[in-house]
Amino acid sequence: MTDLTDYAHYLTPNYGVPPILMTEGQGCRLTDQANRQYLDLAGGIAVSALGHCHPELINALTTQAHKVWHLSNTLANEPAIQLAEALVKSTFADRVFFCNSGAEANEAAIKAARRAAYDQAGDEKHEILCFENAFHGRTIATVTAGGQPKYRQGFGPMPEGFRHLPYNDCNALLAAVSEKTCAIMVEPIQGEGGVRPICPTFFEKIRSACDRVGAALIVDEVQTGMGRTGHLFAYEASGVTPDILTSAKSLGCGFPIGAMLCTESIAKHLVPGTHGSTYGGNPLGTAVALKALSIINNESFLDNVRSLSERFISELKRLNDAHGLFETIRGRGLLVGGVLRERWAGKAPDLVSLGHEEGLLTLVAGPNVQRFAPPLIITETEIDEALEKLDRVYTRFTQTVAT
Ligand SMILES: Cc1ncc(COP(=O)(O)O)c(C=O)c1O
Missing domain, CATH: 3.90.1150.10 (Aspartate Aminotransferase, domain 1)
Structure with missing residues (x-):
């Protein structure tokens, strides 16, 4: 055995x-x-x-399993379109990019923010502000964005242009934001970092700092999303609206799927060829997530x-x-x-x-x-x-x- x-x-x-x-x-x-x-x-x-x-997720998965499993993004499938529509209709977002995990959703968010800033202001505007104790995943870029140095140790060199600030510290935030800031990336509750909720004033200050310098607010809801905090997404309770939101974990309730949700003004920079994922938007994952969303978003x-x-x-x-x-x-x-x-x-x-x-x-x-x-x-x-x-x-x- x-x-x-x-x-x-x-x-x-x-x-x-x-x-x-x-x-x-x-x-x-x-x-x-x-x-x-x-x-x-x-x-x-x-x-x-x-x-x-x-039972309803088993039914969604097995029904789809009898139809088609995989197509790649050279062909479209119904569940992916339906899930994107449902996510757009339930949130601030205008567009959705699908992938397979939280780290990949955050990679997509970082790339989308960088590309939007590059198109509008050139490559000087590339700095991503992130926070001590944050956790955004285990890929090279997301351990760099994360605020726990132990996850980077021995994996260098790390990509440039990430800067860490103390969480919930308004003065440090205001001192760090500049015209070079391309995005601020934050969790509404630092999950891995000790279940630390964001201070409402700090969240508002992040939003206004982003508006002031034309940076994107990336809210990582990989852990807090899909009903976990008693709202579909935690940002809803704050009055602060993201430009980009990442979801995974409960999105597929155990079937691997991630998503990067964004506004049209970010999405329009992801022109054909700028990003992709073989399995992103896979019909099995999106069929399960569509059913999960219909149950949770109630x-x-x-x-x-x-x-x-x-x-x-x-x-x-x-x-x-x-x-x-x-x-x-x-x-x-x-x-x-x-x-x-x-x-x-x-x-x-x-x-x-x-x-x-x-x-x-x-x-x-x-x-x-x-x-x-x-x-x-x-x-x-x-x-x-x-x-x-x-x-x-x-x-x-x-x-x-x-x-
Ligand atoms: C807030 C947050 N972002 C990103 C991730 C990474 O997600 P994944 O392990 O699916 O790549 C996690 C995982 O714990 C997380 O809690």
């Missing part, structure tokens, strides 16, 4: 060896090879918004995410009053992080491991934050069950790991 020894033997070691080998998923539950069940508050890292094996679905969020956050806070593990609990919707007190710094991975022993899947966001990104279809009963498991995890943590 295939097992984790084979994983360790045959796969590159960049992920380490995962502790569990899963074989099946249904709704908010996963089952491992030994037939143990886990309640999923990780959602494949904020991907499985509709849980595992959602007021009662999004209302439910907001009320589940209130329940989860308030109960987690109550649990924390009893255990005193977290200095703060932050986030929006069903993207929530518990920031460990100084005394337990670096121990967030222990909380995840103890969770496994209790049949619960959670995430970290750096060494000090326990992150929760459950499927958005989680029920109140499942939330209560998860909190009971967390209660046991926190008791064991304070009794064993922490001492």
